[in-house]
Amino acid sequence: MTVDVIVCGVGPAGRALAHRSLVRGVTVAVVDPAPDRAWQATYAAWADELPEWIAPSAVAATVAQPTAWGTLAHRIDRPYVVFDTERLRTSLELTGAEIVVGRAASCTPDTVSLADGRVLTARRVIDARGVGRSPARAEQTAYGVVLDAQRCAGLEPLFMDWRADNGAPAAAPRSFLYAVPLGDGTMLLEETCLVGRPALDGTVLRDRLHHRLRSHGIELTGDESVERVRFPVEGGRPGPHTFGTAGGFAHPATGYSVAASLAAADTVAAGESAWPASARAVHRLRAAGLRALLALPPADLPLFFDAFFTMPTAAQRAYLSERADLGGTVTAMRTLFTALPGPLRRRVALATLGMPIRSRIRMGSAIMDLCDRSGRAR
Incomplete structure (x- = not known):
């Protein structure tokens, strides 16, 4: 196989890059162990970060002015959007791409070696497989539940809430509450460790979330859908043959990467540098x-x-x-x-x-x- 570009990994960054390459008429192959796997995480972004080509249907909800709490409340005058994860994934169509099911063991600028021994070549190989966990890398962790919005009456959308109502000891590492609508009559309420080395464990965050929600008069039944988050915020390598978190697109102080990857997909698809x-x-x-x-x-x-x-x-x-x-x-x-x-x-x-x-x-x-x-x- 020789194509213009092989993209390894079809998470949001890799799939966006493959999609925008196809739109430009570039021949594309994608490599992933499970290319049709649904994305489990909730993705969000500031509205003004998104490129014009994003399908409107991919946005599930918009918060016009989210609130952030330190010791005081701050109204952020910047619309914040929450994606419908499945609609975002399917809007990044891969029609015309060659889909290779397999695990990339190694990538060079023009060759991909698969774990099963196959070797693929292309004029350009882009590694978008993300960043592996390591004790040396700072991580973000979170534990969240999805609730009917009526159960959250009085709880406004929160970009972050650092108030100490989660039961954590005063000297313990801090975490904050993240609360956003999902556009289907539900809200995601997530206790988040912004960054740590090591980051807070999910069990600690679960207990803090339960305590915090009780302080808001919200009792959980145990039947709620759960979201668990854990990923490195550092370790990416900026360069012409890496993309997404693998390419250093994650903001190391916040963990956000999806909007930056979407915004840069056209530039990289055109063969230009995203790293002046x-x-x-x-x-x-x-x-x-x-x-x-x-x-x-x-x-x-x-x-x-x-x-x-x-x-x-x-x-x-x-x-x-x-x-x-x-x-x-x-x-x-x-x-x-x-x-x-x-x-x-x-x-x-x-x-x-x-x-x-x-x-x-x-x-x-x-x-x-x-x-x-x-x-x-x-």
Whole structure:
């Protein structure tokens, strides 16, 4: 077999890339152990991140202004969409692609070796198989239940809620409540560990969710549909032959990757680079944000997100969504840094200085300049 492109892995990123390649008239083969397997996770994105070609039917629900809680409530002036997972999957049609059922054991720029001994060749091979778990990699974990929306009366859609009503000890690693409508008269309520190394176990998150829902007057019966989440937020390798989380498209400080992959699918399908120098620099700065989150004491996380969601929406968007906006990302990080309480600034500065040396010089200089001017972070 020799085709224009082989895509290994048909999760949301790989399937989107294969689909957009087919739309361009590129000959495509996809390799996956179970290419027709339904996606189990709930995917969501900011509405302004999505490319125009996304089928409207793939969006199950839209929250015009989701709420985020640190110690205070923050209304985010940015529509947030929740996908209908199955409609998203089927809208990314693979008609015309050669479907190869098998596990890719290794990928080179033009060859895929399958576990059963088959070898496939193409003008270009793209690895979209995701990132494997490792104790060295920070992860996001979550435990959620799906409830009839009437049982959640009075509970508004929540992007994150860090309030301490989940029964966790004050000094324990923090988790937050994520609550979104699914568009079919139900809501997903999910206790989430944003990032940890190691991340909180699902059993801990389950117990916290049950406690938190009881505090809202919601009793569970045990018959509810359950969603479990666990995935690395780091470990991707940006480059011309990787895509999705395997290619570093996951935001290392939030775990979001689907919208970024959808937005970049046309660029990569056209054979162009999704990683200009500015995008690589932003990726390094976001990795610094991950280090800062991992370094913060549990009690500081709500204060950190109070400062983040107090920033202008444009600054929030630059940090959360703009993969190649280096100037906007630096401005957002500086704005956040100056808004943090003094002791929190010092911890963030020290964590950020773990950056690779060239980035360390640039960002470290900016941070220490802010420290000097504030007179409170040293």
